[in-house]
Amino acid sequence: xxxxxxxRLRRRTRAWARRRHGIDTDPLVLSGRRIxxxxxxxxVAFAAMLFAMFLGAMNYANNLALALTFTLxxxxxxxxxxxxxxxxxxxxxxxxCEPVFAGQLAKFRIAVENLAPLPRFDIVxxxxxxxxxxxxxxxxxxxxxxxxxxxxRRGRLALESFEITTRHPFGLFRAxxxxxxxxxxxxxxxxxxxxxxxxxxxxxxxxAQDAVKGDEDFAGLRAFNPGDPPSRIAWKAYARxxxxxxxxxxxxxxxxHQFDWDALEGLGVEARLSQLCRWIEDAFAAGRAFGLxxxxxxxxxxxxxxxxxxxxxxxxLFDEAGP
Amino acid sequence: MSAAQSVAxxxxxxxxxxxxxxxxxxxxxxxxxxxxxxxCFLLAVLPHLSSVRWWIxxxxxxxxxxxxxxxxxxxxxxxxxxxxxxxxIAVAATLTTYRTLNGLEAGAAFLVLxxxxxxxxxxxxxxxxxxxxxxxxxxxxxxxxxxxxxxxPYMLVAAWLLTATLMLIHQASPMSIAEALRKTGKMLLQAxxxxxxxxxxxxxxxxxxxxxPAQEKALTGLSDTMSPGDVSELSVSGKLAxxxxxxxxxxxxxxxxxxxxxxxxxxxxxxxRRTRYGFxxxxxxxTGPTYRYRVxxxxxxxxxxxSLDAVTGWPKDLRRTSDYQLVTGNRAISRLSSFTLESSTxxxxxxxxxxxxxxxxxxxxEGRNPKSVALAKxxxxxxxxxxxxxxxxxxxxxxxxxxxxxxxxxxxTDSVDDFLFxxxxxxxxxxxxxxxxxxxxxxxxxxxxxxYQGGEFNPLNDYLIVSQSDAHAWAEVWxxxxxxxxxxxxxxxxxxxxxxxxxxxxxxxxxxTGEFLAGNVAWxxxxxxxxxxxTFWNDNVVDFGQSQQRSLLQRLGLDDPGLTxxxxxxxxxxxxxxxxxxxxLAWQFRPRARDPIVRVYDALCRQLGKAGIVRQPxxxxxxxxxxxxxxxxxxxxxxxxxxxxxxxxxxxPALLGSQLSTQLSRFKFLVNQLRI
Numbered sequence: 001x002x003x004x005x006x007x008r009l010r011r012r013t014r015a016w017a018r019r020r021h022g023i024d025t026d027p028l029v030l031s032g033r034r035i036x037x038x039x040x041x042x043x044v045a046f047a048a049m050l051f052a053m054f055l056g057a058m059n060y061a062n063n064l065a066l067a068l069t070f071t072l073x074x075x076x077x078x079x080x081x082x083x084x085x086x087x088x089x090x091x092x093x094x095x096x097c098e099p100v101f102a103g104q105l106a107k108f109r110i111a112v113e114n115l116a117p118l119p120r121f122d123i124v125x126x127x128x129x130x131x132x133x134x135x136x137x138x139x140x141x142x143x144x145x146x147x148x149x150x151x152x153r154r155g156r157l158a159l160e161s162f163e164i165t166t167r168h169p170f171g172l173f174r175a176x177x178x179x180x181x182x183x184x185x186x187x188x189x190x191x192x193x194x195x196x197x198x199x200x201x202x203x204x205x206x207x208a209q210d211a212v213k214g215d216e217d218f219a220g221l222r223a224f225n226p227g228d229p230p231s232r233i234a235w236k237a238y239a240r241x242x243x244x245x246x247x248x249x250x251x252x253x254x255x256x257h258q259f260d261w262d263a264l265e266g267l268g269v270e271a272r273l274s275q276l277c278r279w280i281e282d283a284f285a286a287g288r289a290f291g292l293x294x295x296x297x298x299x300x301x302x303x304x305x306x307x308x309x310x311x312x313x314x315x316x317l318f319d320e321a322g323p
Numbered sequence: 324m325s326a327a328q329s330v331a332x333x334x335x336x337x338x339x340x341x342x343x344x345x346x347x348x349x350x351x352x353x354x355x356x357x358x359x360x361x362x363c364f365l366l367a368v369l370p371h372l373s374s375v376r377w378w379i380x381x382x383x384x385x386x387x388x389x390x391x392x393x394x395x396x397x398x399x400x401x402x403x404x405x406x407x408x409x410x411x412i413a414v415a416a417t418l419t420t421y422r423t424l425n426g427l428e429a430g431a432a433f434l435v436l437x438x439x440x441x442x443x444x445x446x447x448x449x450x451x452x453x454x455x456x457x458x459x460x461x462x463x464x465x466x467x468x469x470x471x472x473x474x475x476p477y478m479l480v481a482a483w484l485l486t487a488t489l490m491l492i493h494q495a496s497p498m499s500i501a502e503a504l505r506k507t508g509k510m511l512l513q514a515x516x517x518x519x520x521x522x523x524x525x526x527x528x529x530x531x532x533x534x535x536p537a538q539e540k541a542l543t544g545l546s547d548t549m550s551p552g553d554v555s556e557l558s559v560s561g562k563l564a565x566x567x568x569x570x571x572x573x574x575x576x577x578x579x580x581x582x583x584x585x586x587x588x589x590x591x592x593x594x595x596r597r598t599r600y601g602f603x604x605x606x607x608x609x610t611g612p613t614y615r616y617r618v619x620x621x622x623x624x625x626x627x628x629x630s631l632d633a634v635t636g637w638p639k640d641l642r643r644t645s646d647y648q649l650v651t652g653n654r655a656i657s658r659l660s661s662f663t664l665e666s667s668t669x670x671x672x673x674x675x676x677x678x679x680x681x682x683x684x685x686x687x688x689e690g691r692n693p694k695s696v697a698l699a700k701x702x703x704x705x706x707x708x709x710x711x712x713x714x715x716x717x718x719x720x721x722x723x724x725x726x727x728x729x730x731x732x733x734x735x736t737d738s739v740d741d742f743l744f745x746x747x748x749x750x751x752x753x754x755x756x757x758x759x760x761x762x763x764x765x766x767x768x769x770x771x772x773x774x775y776q777g778g779e780f781n782p783l784n785d786y787l788i789v790s791q792s793d794a795h796a797w798a799e800v801w802x803x804x805x806x807x808x809x810x811x812x813x814x815x816x817x818x819x820x821x822x823x824x825x826x827x828x829x830x831x832x833x834x835x836t837g838e839f840l841a842g843n844v845a846w847x848x849x850x851x852x853x854x855x856x857x858t859f860w861n862d863n864v865v866d867f868g869q870s871q872q873r874s875l876l877q878r879l880g881l882d883d884p885g886l887t888x889x890x891x892x893x894x895x896x897x898x899x900x901x902x903x904x905x906x907x908l909a910w911q912f913r914p915r916a917r918d919p920i921v922r923v924y925d926a927l928c929r930q931l932g933k934a935g936i937v938r939q940p941x942x943x944x945x946x947x948x949x950x951x952x953x954x955x956x957x958x959x960x961x962x963x964x965x966x967x968x969x970x971x972x973x974x975x976p977a978l979l980g981s982q983l984s985t986q987l988s989r990f991k992f993l994v995n996q997l998r999i
Contacts, residue, residue, distance in 0.1 A: 065466040070521040074514035085908045115914035134495030171493035
């Protein structure tokens with residue numbers, strides 16, 4: 001009952017903070033104005049202990065006990081300032097968010113940078129779903145933290161809001177800031193469980209086609225792109241000092257799948273996307289070339305991770321306003 | 324976090340093997356936290372060891388040792404049932420010992436035990452926090468006993484270590500002990516000014532609003548009974564009894580410095596006791612000059628206020644008994660207390676002696692000390708009056724072989740007979756006791772007065788220091804014409820004791836160690852200096868109260884400020900102080916590159932930005948500074964050199980030490996010289 005009330009209050013304040021601050025820039029330097037601070041349960045207990053000490057010291061007119069009480073009280077207030085300052089001036093920037101399949105956990109990576117010449121302790125990034133491990137950010141250093149959010153459906157998953165929190169130095173206070181950066185993660189459709197047989201390979205027996213690469217004849221070298229299979233790297237060229245190059249083949253007998261929306265007559269939209277996703281994954285795993293044709297998008301056959309990503313993204317964002 | 328660690332520890336089957344290399348064994352984070360918390364707890368228990376029962380301290384130490392053993396050997400914690408059993412036995416033992424938990428000593432003992440028990444079961448951060456909170460409270464409670472000069476630094480250091488440990492156990496991210504100590508120390512130093520301010524200006528209340536029953540614990544000092552050997556035993560103690568400061572530094576001569584304590588009437592042949600009878604007070608008339616003085620009494624857990632004999636003026640909350648002893652209401656003096664009094668050393672008591680009093684002060688135990696009674700009767704028969712009788716007894720003490728000694732032999736049941744006719748060696752209580760018995764046997768009402776005599780004057784702060792070794796006993800006799808007259812038989816046997824101080828009258832060989840050292844002038848100086856510091860501490864810190872606060876405010880030009888003004892001033896200084904702290908922290912945390920090259924470049928960019936040439940985020944030094952040259956051609960020479968230096972320093976090959984420093988200083992110089 002109490003916790004649910006607390007959760008509701010928390011949602012309310014977050015919504016209020018959102019209205020107050022709007023969408024944040026990326027990167028963002030935390031200003032002191034947007035850092036909130038409240039005593040923790042431990043802080044309340046500490047205050048209660050100090051109050052008991054205060055009563056005792058006043059009762060016995062014991063000046064030294066009173067001095068101890070005042071010193072600890074003053075230290076507590078000092079801790080409040082240190083707690084807030086532990087966050088203020090922190091620089092936050094989002095890092096790349098790797099796409100995931102629906103049903104997996106989306107991982108949002110956020111870099112925390114300390115511009116100050118003093119270390120900051122116990123920095124925790126959190127959202128409703130998860131909290132990253134507390135990190136220490138040394139002077140002028142940068143640490144990348146990761147918070148997760150379950151990706152239920154395909155499409156663009158937004159990290160509506162997250163918090164940066166600290167309880168440094170004594171755990172007596174909790175300072176935090178609500179952040180509303182425009183962060184998204186691409187969520188691919190969930191690959192279908194029941195694998196329908198993929199459409200047969202279409203073999204083009206004509207001459208070498210520029211657009212479609214086969215794997216029979218060596219056609220030349222091109223620059224290395226991240227994700228190219230190591231077996232295609234031209235190590236001899238690398239040894240000659242020409243840099244990382246990749247061998248490109250073109251074949252007279254190029255065979256590729258054509259994954260077509262229209263081939264899946266009778267299924268619903270999501271089911272079709274799931275099926276297409278499964279085919280793409282299988283074909284990619286087998287190293288075969290494939291093309292994708294869905295309403296509004298036609299991707300010619302190709303191979304490689306970049307191609308896969310392009311196709312899956314097309315599936316993820318299909319009819320974005322729709323589902 | 325620590326819960327997870329402790330789980331990991333519990334499930335890990337690997338036992339620590341003796342390290343092959345004798346390196347310092349690496350303690351895990353959790354072990355380190357436990358170690359520090361245990362250390363802090365013991366530090367907080369330490370001041371209580373002298374006041375709680377010995378086994379309580381021992382139990383806490385055992386609990387700490389056990390917990391550390393379990394941690395180092397990676398054993399499981401003692402079973403829950405075992406822990407509960409130990410806790411229950413400990414509580415039961417405390418309850419049976421103290422019969423209550425609602426008392427200072429019992430409360431402290433209970434806290435020590437609870438802290439130890441909690442430590443024994445500590446595995447999470449939460450548990451350790453509880454132990455730390457108990458330790459804070461123990462530190463606080465320590466002040467209810469000990470207000471000495473050294474207790475404040477001890478407390479501050481302990482509070483520092485405790486708070487550093489609190490920081491250490493509440494860090495989820497890595498932090499070294501040195502960092503925690505440094506940071507907490509800094510925070511504590513910053514917190515001190517506001518604490519001092521609060522201490523000085525927080526309104527003090529007069530009196531207690533809730534009193535814990537103080538444990539009636541015997542402290543060194545006079546008691547309300549007197550048997551042979553009691554006072555001489557006390558005389559060995561060098562402990563302070565009270566300090567006195569006379570107004571205008573007018574002190575009575577040493578032989579008049581009698582400090583009155585309990586008056587004893589009832590005698591059973593060996594021990595003197597206070598009487599159960601209530602007497603009607605006879606007025607006391609001062610016949611000489613009055614002395615005004617402040618007496619600062621060390622806690623002795625009795626309600627007696629020692630005053631210069633005889634007291635004529637006292638504050639409202641005190642009472643003078645019919646024996647002319649000054650007492651507080653019912654409250655025992657359990658902490659340092661000071662009173663401003665007036666006394667006159669020459670006085671006369673008026674009016675006839677009440678019958679009840681006369682009867683009480685003539686009573687002798689039936690059939691005891693028969694030889695003394697016979698002696699008194701024969702002496703009285705041989706002289707004309709009571710005054711002559713007193714003189715006869717005193718001259719007997721003086722002229723016959725009587726000795727004044729700190730180590731009198733043990734006396735028989737008929738102590739006075741044994742003393743007068745057999746041992747003849749005694750301290751003040753022997754002489755006072757014998758004298759009163761003789762006087763009563765001769766039909767003169769007489770009583771024993773205990774208290775202190777003399778005192779050591781400290782020229783450094785003009786205080787008279789009266790210690791337990793100044794404890795004394797003398798007699799008072801009633802003469803119908805004059806009232807109560809003080810007779811000090813010790814003055815007859817050892818006049819120097821009264822004239823010059825406690826050590827003067829002693830027979831050779833009776834010097835205690837403290838007394839021996841007292842002869843040393845250098846040591847005397849040190850002692851007086853230390854006492855002066857302590858007195859200052861007592862007057863200005865321990866005893867800082869409403870009146871001191873008022874005079875401080877008056878010195879600051881605030882005559883009689885009300886609570887509202889005081890509160891407002893306090894609040895205002897609070898706000899100002901914390902605003903300053905906040906600003907200082909912001910300054911400390913301001914973004915600064917660690918690399919001096921970058922720092923100087925940043926300064927240059929700021930300077931140029933102020934002049935209107937703002938560096939765009941995408942601009943590197945080459946692009947930016949080229950643009951500057953285009954916009955401000957007059958700076959071409961400097962900017963070009965600065966650019967070359969910066970690019971070389973920052974992106975060029977690494978330079979050797981001397982080269983680096985020359986280039987860097989040239990770079991700094993150029994940037995500083997630049998006037999835009």
